[in-house]
Amino acid sequence: MEYCATVTDETLREMAVHGSSEYPFAYYPEDIWQFDFHRVDWHWHHELEFMYLARGSVLCLAGEDRIELRQGSGIFINSGVLHRYEAQESAVAPNIVFSPSLLAAEETFVCRKYVMPVIRSSVPYQLLDPHIDWQAQILQILRRIFALQEAGEDCELTTVRMLLEMWELLAGHMDLEAGSSRLRRLNHKQAKLQIMMQFIHDHYMEEITLEQIAASASLSKSGALHIFRSGIQISPVAYLIRYRLAQAAEQLQTTRKSVSSVAADTGFADAGYFCRKFRQQYHMSAGEYRQKSGKTIAISDC
Template sequence: MQIKDFKVDENLKELTSHRTVVMPVACYETKIADNIQGKIPLHWHEEVQFILTLKGEAMVQVNEGKLAVKEGDCLFINSGCLHSAEDLSEDCVYICLNVSPHFLLPQELFSSYVSPYISATNLPCLILDRSEEWGKNIVDSILEIRKLIHENSPFYEIDIVCQLTFIWQQLIRNGFQLEYSQTEVEKHMRMKEMLNWIHQHFAEKVTLADIAKAGRLSNSECCRYFKKILRTTPINYLIQHRLQKSLPLLQEPGSNVTEVAYKVGFNSSSYFIEKFRNAMNMTPLAYKKKRN
C-alpha cells in the first residue's frame, strides 16, 4: 500500500487510517516522489512511527529539528509530533510502520511503559543505530512485521503483537531517558493553533497579526516560533499552503488559473504565477497541462 495523497484536517492531523483489517497497525512502502505534492507535507498523527529507508536519501523534519536519513537508516517518530519529508535523491523509498500507542502493550502496562514515553518532550524522534544490537533488533522486527502482513499466514496477528512488544521493549530500555517540559508542550500547542488558523482562513485576507493572535503571541514572538520550528516566516508558510491548495484545483477540468489564484487567497494572478513558478519550477498553466 502506497499513500500518494496525504489528507490532513484543519489541525494538520493526518486523516489516513493506519491499520490492517483487524489491528491498529499499518506497514507500507512509500516513494516520496510519487506523492501528489512531490513530498510528504507537514502533518501529525497519534500513532508512533518507524521509518526504514530502503533507497535514496530524504530530509525529514520533526517538530523544529531536521535530519537527513539515507539508505539503511531507521527513524522513530513519536506520537503527536509534526513531521514532513522531502526527497534529496529523487528516488527515496522507505518502509513506514505506524502503530497506535494503545496497541504496543497490554492496557494494564500502558500507564507505566507507554504513556510516559509518548508524553516525553525530549524525544520527538530518534535515529536507531543498526550497529547497536538493540537498533538492529528493531529493524529486523520491522521487516518481520512487513513480511507477516504481506503473507497473512495463520495466527500472523499474534506474531505481530509479539514483534511490537519486543520493539517497544528494545526502544524504551535502550533508546532514551525521559524528560518532560510543560514549556515545550505549550510551545507546540501554540504552533498547532496558528497552523490550524491558517488552514481554516488561507483563502481570506490574512495578516501577520491574525496569525499571531491565533497563537496568543505578539507579532515578533509569532515570527520567532515559525523560524525556530518550521524554518520559515508565517507569511511564507501561508503562501506555500495556498500553493499546495491550488494544486488539486488546477487539475480540475475547465479550471482557470486566475480563478484558482483568487480561490486560494491570492489577490493577484501575476503574484500567484510568480510564487508558483518559484516553488514548482513551472507556471500554473504548465502544471495544469502536465496533470490533465
C-alpha cells in the same frame, strides 16, 4: 509517474486510516522520492511509527530537529509528534504505523507501566543506529516484520508478538527523563503554531498580515516568525502563500473558473503575481496544471 501525497486536516493530523479498527496496523513499503515534491510533508498522528531506511538517505524533521538518516538506520516517531521526511533521490523507506492499543489495551497495568510512559515522555523520537546493539536488534526485528507483511500470509499474531519484542527493547533503553522542559516548550510552540495555522486556513481569502497572524496566538511578529521557522521551517507569510496556492490548485482541478477568478478567490489581489508564485511552487503554469488535471476550457490562462 504518479506521485503520492500526504493528506492532513487543518491541524496537520494525517487523515489516512492505518489498518482497521479491528487491526490498527499498516505497513508501507514507500520510496520518499515518489511523493509530491519528493517529501512526506508535515503531519502527525496518534499512532506510533517505525521507519527503516533500506536505500538512500532521508532528512527527517521532527519538531525543531533536523535528522540525517542514512542507509541501514531507522527512526521511531512517538505519538502526536509533528514530522516530515525529504529526499534528494530515490530513498526506499519501509515503515509501519500502528495504534498503541496493539501493544496493550488502554487502562490495563501493562499499558500504564510499559506503553504510556513512552508516549507521555519527553522523547519525540528515537534514532535507531545499526552500530548500537539494542537499536540494531530493533532494526532486525523491524526487517522481519516487513518480510512477514510482504509474504502475504496470515501473520497478525506473529506481527503483534514481534511488536511487543521490539517495544520491550525500546521502552527498556530509552531515556524517558531527558529534556522534559524542552518537550513542554515544544508542546507550547506546537499549540501556538496550530492556532496560527488555523487562523490562516480560516482567513486565507482575505488580505491578512503577519501582525494579524501573530495576534491570533497572542504573539509578537518576531515570536510568530520564530515559532513557524522552528516548527515547519518557513515563515508565516510563506505558509500563507503556500496554502493559498494549494487551494487554488484544487479549484483549478474542480471548477471551470478563470485563472484570474481562482487567484482572486484564494486571496491573490494580483493575477500576475499569482501566476509567478504558482509556477514556482508547481513547476508549471496554472493553465498547464489545469490541462494536466483534465479540465480543458477555452479561458485564457497564465
